[in-house]
Amino acid sequence: MLDALFFPRSVAVIGASTKELSIGNRIIKNLQDFGYKGPIYAINPKGEEVRGLKPYASILDVPEEVELVHIVIPSKYVPMAMDDCGTKGVKVAIINSAGFKEVGADGKELENQVIAKSKEHGIRVFGPNCQGIINTDPEVRAYCNFTFTRPTEGYISIVAQSGGVAEVLNQRFSELGVGVRMYASNGNACDVSIPEVIRYWGADEKTRVILVYIESLADPREFMEVAREVASQKPILGMKAGRTVEGAKAVSSHTGGLAQQEIAIELIFNKTGIVTFRDQEELCQAAVAFSTQPVPGGNRVGLITNTGGPAIIATDELVDAGLTIPPLSDGARDVLKEKLYAAASISNPIDVLATAGAEHFRAAVDVLMDEREIDSVYISFVTPFFVDNESIARELVEVNKAGKKPIVCNLMTDKKQWADTLGILEEGGIPCYSFAETAAKALVAMTRYSELRSREMGEPRAFDDVDHEQARKILDNAREAAREMLTTTGANRLLEAYRIPVAGWRVVRTASDAAAAAEEIGFPVAVKADSPSIVHKTDVGGVAVDLKDADAVKTTVEEMLSRFETDEFEADDLRFLVQDYLPGGKEVIMGTRAEEGLGHLIMFGMGGIHVEVLKDVSFAVTPVTEYEARDLMMSLKSYPILEGFRGDKGVNREALIEILQRLSQMVIDLPVIQELDLNPIIAYEDRVCVVDARIGI
Amino acid sequence: MLDALFFPRSVAVIGASTKELSIGNRIIKNLQDFGYKGPIYAINPKGEEVRGLKPYASILDVPEEVELVHIVIPSKYVPMAMDDCGTKGVKVAIINSAGFKEVGADGKELENQVIAKSKEHGIRVFGPNCQGIINTDPEVRAYCNFTFTRPTEGYISIVAQSGGVAEVLNQRFSELGVGVRMYASNGNACDVSIPEVIRYWGADEKTRVILVYIESLADPREFMEVAREVASQKPILGMKAGRTVEGAKAVSSHTGGLAQQEIAIELIFNKTGIVTFRDQEELCQAAVAFSTQPVPGGNRVGLITNTGGPAIIATDELVDAGLTIPPLSDGARDVLKEKLYAAASISNPIDVLATAGAEHFRAAVDVLMDEREIDSVYISFVTPFFVDNESIARELVEVNKAGKKPIVCNLMTDKKQWADTLGILEEGGIPCYSFAETAAKALVAMTRYSELRSREMGEPRAFDDVDHEQARKILDNAREAAREMLTTTGANRLLEAYRIPVAGWRVVRTASDAAAAAEEIGFPVAVKADSPSIVHKTDVGGVAVDLKDADAVKTTVEEMLSRFETDEFEADDLRFLVQDYLPGGKEVIMGTRAEEGLGHLIMFGMGGIHVEVLKDVSFAVTPVTEYEARDLMMSLKSYPILEGFRGDKGVNREALIEILQRLSQMVIDLPVIQELDLNPIIAYEDRVCVVDARIGI
Secondary structure, three states, rough: OOHHHHHOOEEEEEOOOOOOOOOHHHHHHHHHHHHOOOOOOEEEEOOEEEEOOOOOOOOOOOOOOOOEEEOOOOOOHHHHHHHHHHHHOEEEEOOOOOOOOHHHHHHHHHHHHHHHHHHHHEEEEEEEOOOOOEEEOOOOEEOOOOOOOOOOOEEEEEEEEOOHHHHHHHHHHHHOOOOEEEEEEOOOOOOOOHHHHHHHHHOOOOOOOOEEEEEEOOHHHHHHHHHHHHHHOOEEEEEEEOOOOOOOOOOOOHHHHHHOOHHHHHHHHHOOOEEEOOOHHHHHHHHHHHHHHOOOOOOOOEEEEOOHHHHHHHHHHHHHOOOOOOOOOOOHHHHHHHHHHOEEEEEOEEOOHHHHHHHHHHHHHHHHHHHOOEEEEEEEOOOOOOHHHHHHHHHHHHHHHHHOOOEEEEEEOOOOOHHHHHHHHHOOOOOOOOOOOHHHHHHHHHHHHHHHOOOOOOOOOOOOOOOOHHHHHHHHHHOOOOOOOOHHHHHHHHHOOOOOOOEEEEEEEEEEHHHHHHHOOOOOEEEEEEEOOOOOOOOOOEEEEOOOOOOHHHHHHHHHHHOOOOOOOOOOOEEEEEOOOOOOEEEEEEEEEEEEEEEEEEEEEEHHHHHHHOOOEEEEEEOOOHHHHHHHHOOOOOOHHHHOOOOOOOHHHHHHHHHHHHHHHHHHEEEEOOOOEEEEEOOOOOOOEEOOOEEEO | OOHHHHHHOEEEOOOOOOOOHHHHHHHHHHHHHHHHOOOOEEEEOOOOOOOOOOOOOOOOOOOOOOEEEEEEHHHHHHHHEEEEEEEEEEEEEEEOOOOOHHHHHHHHHHHHHEEEHHHHHHHHEOOOOOOOEEEOOOOOOEEOOOOOOOOOOOOEEEOOOOHHHHHHHHHHHHHOOEEEEEEEEEEOOOOHHHHHHHHHOOOOOOOOEEEEEEEEOOOOHOOOOOHHHHOOOEEEEEOOOOOOOOOOOOOOOOOOHOOOHHHHHHOOOOOOOOEEEOOOHHHHHHHHHHOOOOOOOOOEEEEOOOOHHHHHHHHHHHHOOOOOOOOOHHHHHHHHHHOOOOOOOOOOOOOOOOOOOOHHHHHHHHHHHHHHOEEEEEEEEOOOOOOOHHHHHHHHHHHHHHHOOOOEEEEEEEOOOOOOHHHHHOOOOOOEEHHHHHHHHHHHHHHHHHHHHHHOOOOOOOOOOHEEEEEEEEHHHHHHOOOOOHHHHHHHHHHHHOOOEEOEEEEEOOOOHHHHHHHHHHOOEEEEEEOOOOOOOOOOOEEEEEEOOOHHHHHHHHHHHHHHHHOOOHHHHEEEEEEOOOOOEEEEEEEEEEEEOEEEEEEEEEOOHHOOOOOOEEEEEEEOOHHHHHHHHHOOOOOOHHOOOOOOOOOOOHHHHHHHHHHHHHHOOOOOOEEEEEEEEOOOOEEEEOEEEEEEE
């Protein structure tokens, strides 16, 4: 529990300073100015009074209990201070001081000492190298932070890895006149983690929406677990920076190379139900709507407008994002026809006209609240000087109080001249936006959250037909041989152990064995030279396809033997893969790659130009459920090719979905697998077959 | 010249009213409150004094000259009022009254009367059904408009088809504390047009940037001509609404159906050098930078930051948009090493550290101004309480005064506590943004303008080898036969007249002629049943390909004849196209379509799944220069396939570029062509051939 961090009953500042422009002074000033409800103790060995507070030479001299300390002394003295805090029985230390792991090996060593002291004394550490926390709750008014923005009370809580970004978000809410509930920026995060903070706020009733800014994840699994749990109860809005790191999304033919943490974090957001943002302003503006409005039941929007252009812009934005603007029912149109001006437009958007008064807006919004085919209401409201805008605002607020469906409002006005109108709407809990785009994007985000929360992700399927014994043996053999890549035989057998279909195959050494193998497999066959020394088989003439009889196979193998059996190859090394030749199918590719601390990513794409030129691939974090496997496939732009179009019958998609799930189980069972590429898999209307597998361990 | 509109020496309001909440009162109040420099005359037949002004029963009673009138009386009286204005010698009438073409046929008739009166009396008309204009120039202070926002003096001029959007933009600048130069919203635009306003502002020295909001273009050609001329001198920032109109970009197999005005307007923006926006906030924020900063010489950005996360966000945004962040020269790094703190990061971005003072920022910005490989400077500046932020701001302003390279600043601060810092930067002409994304997008827009302005678009190539005589004959024949589609023969011959290569072909009626034709063309050939009654040849078995000898051709044609020569077909109707069969090439498609008032759009794409599934096509407005034809091709996602990849040699792209230019000339020479589809064109490494052409007139 982080009560002692966010609701500290007393705060001491170790490193309290008389210098106005020091952090040890600023934190005390912030606590005082913000109206902190508990006692503040200044620890200052020089014995100077700080901002009117009696100085103590040591934390041990403070006569009362101290729940939270700020430590703002040079890093090398911090472990010592931790000892004193332990003796004193302090519960949480916010270490603002820098000079820890961010400065290199020495700092890292110091940080390890702090972690050890934390465990030894049972003190939770927030930081080091951090800003701290803010809690606007009137019971505590804790501004345990050296920054400058003073939030008002609200329902939005912010946690950010970057203090700079946290402050920008906080500042924006302040400018917007929107309150904040709690705020945390934990710097190096050696103990109290972002997931822990999220879980705490998940249980905090007054936190209605959580904002998370991430640069990297220390423990992706912990993050996923907490985020999934909390996001199912209240919205988490997430932003990840660093997405253009060179090569992050570069797609190469080496499919294992496709995945990077940059991709992974947005995938984790999506998997756990966090709504992802790529723009801080959009994030803040959406948070405002989330903090006051109910979650929409679906993606169908009803619009009301008293002006032209801005409603068109809103329509563009909503439709672009996949929301729909359904026609109104006849019943609704009848009501509107009766209650609105004759020249009003009674379709969706409803144009009540610039001359519309409160009764017209009320009629329109009532109709939309009652329409079964409408999930949310968008209001485009310019304040003409010739109507009673305050009455309109009051009617809208009246309807909003019922909380039946979410409302967003694009209020176009001079905020000074129509301050009362704006005030009525804002106090009435209707989120107001100056621009159509902003209002629409907020509604899009709420709809997105509704979709994420209502997904039926299901559980990963456990396949009980896997031959674990065989799988273990294959990996043991590879380990014993100190191989980093499985042999063709090993890779194919591992797939077979997981009941992933592989095109009929034999690995042989001689021309006559090859011919016999081909007879068994059935013609036509392909023959591929198989040796660790030959990386690019095709380039050196090591591949022959569409061989139609035993003679052709024999001749081919003899010819390859004569070319490859030179000094460059160990005799033992050169084998031949004889394989069922599969023309006319569609090529797809799958891959997985281990990600530090995360497990594996799974990649899916169409083969050939689709992956190489068009970069049309999709990713998911394991474990992959059937829902996710299907989503992986359907999110490809080239999905219609798999589905079949223009008379083409497409491929057996259910078989591909099953393979994705089996792959997911394989890499979870066998985390030693680092990289796995199935390229290509040939897919037909009835069946699919892996043709080439590379597995690295 | 629109001087009388934007710099009126006197204004009369026909329909001046004593009612506070009427437009006839509001306009006078606005003129008075805004400090209009000329005399204002209230025309009120009831003889009531309006806002302290002596009433005149008629405009004819005004003793002095009247340059501009507002007309705010019911629409049916407007033509009569125009007569009075004519007698009086009024130069411009702003008709605010509604009830014209926007209300239907009667209103349209009334508007036509207004246009006639305008011509008869030589009065320029602004509107009707419009807001009016604003000019902040201290010489005139003309608020000839009934809206509510009072702009301060500035360098940004706004023209918008929607009064609502114009007001939102104006309001935003007001909130941002940024001035506006002139403002115009001309409603139905029956006389003074948006292009005319743009041309006028092009010549207005104090207008540094023009904002245009468009919903549709009355005269695209006029718009293009003016926009190109003005955009070459000063930036025009454009926004178009209505881009998701159902089907606007839906791609069907009927390639002519790809083009819509929704696409066309953004194409026109691009062709003429207007920077396109899809978000009003981005538009406004970019305008601020354009109004104070020089145009960057290229896309290479140098960044300076004193905080972490926000600089990462900026990097994402810049790199995503195609800007580059090059490494610094050794010389620059040496200077920075000497002048910055030891722990500072002297790469790009330069991290001067949170503790950096004025001298550090100055050193960094000086280095970037001197770097040859840097075109613009991005500053990420949070205001720590422990440094002298005002001095930093003063140094930045000092450098900015030289105007060497554009600067944008992401200023992260509390605008009240650091009002002086903000003030120094803003007065010093440095555009300041609260968010990294906004600052980055403004810089992206400036870089985009620089690229648009420096393009070498070239002139359309005039092909002198065209057989105009043959082209004319083909079209004459089609017209005489009252055909809406050219025959196969007509279409192919028209292409040949424009020297567009067509696969070897003959149209014949009998099996023996078909065999003879095939011998001439050379085997293999394809045979296609050719009749206006057969629309989907393939579906009814009317296509045979890869016929390798004369017998095969003969048999095929006989078989088709026996099937198709039934009562359904006129004997005369059924012909056979014998054609060179071209396997193994790459399919591309081209199309053109006539657009009302605009000329033609040209479409280019890869064939098959690329157009049908992946919607990977590009468009341009004719005339298409070589530069544009190349751009059409290179902007396809599948372009690498044409270029060749992974050993494939690609196709003769120069030949395709030439065909696009020849098509462009064809539809300009022959505007009667409504739709033209070349689908497919088969492209090889050496040559390209049209295989199927449909031309509608």
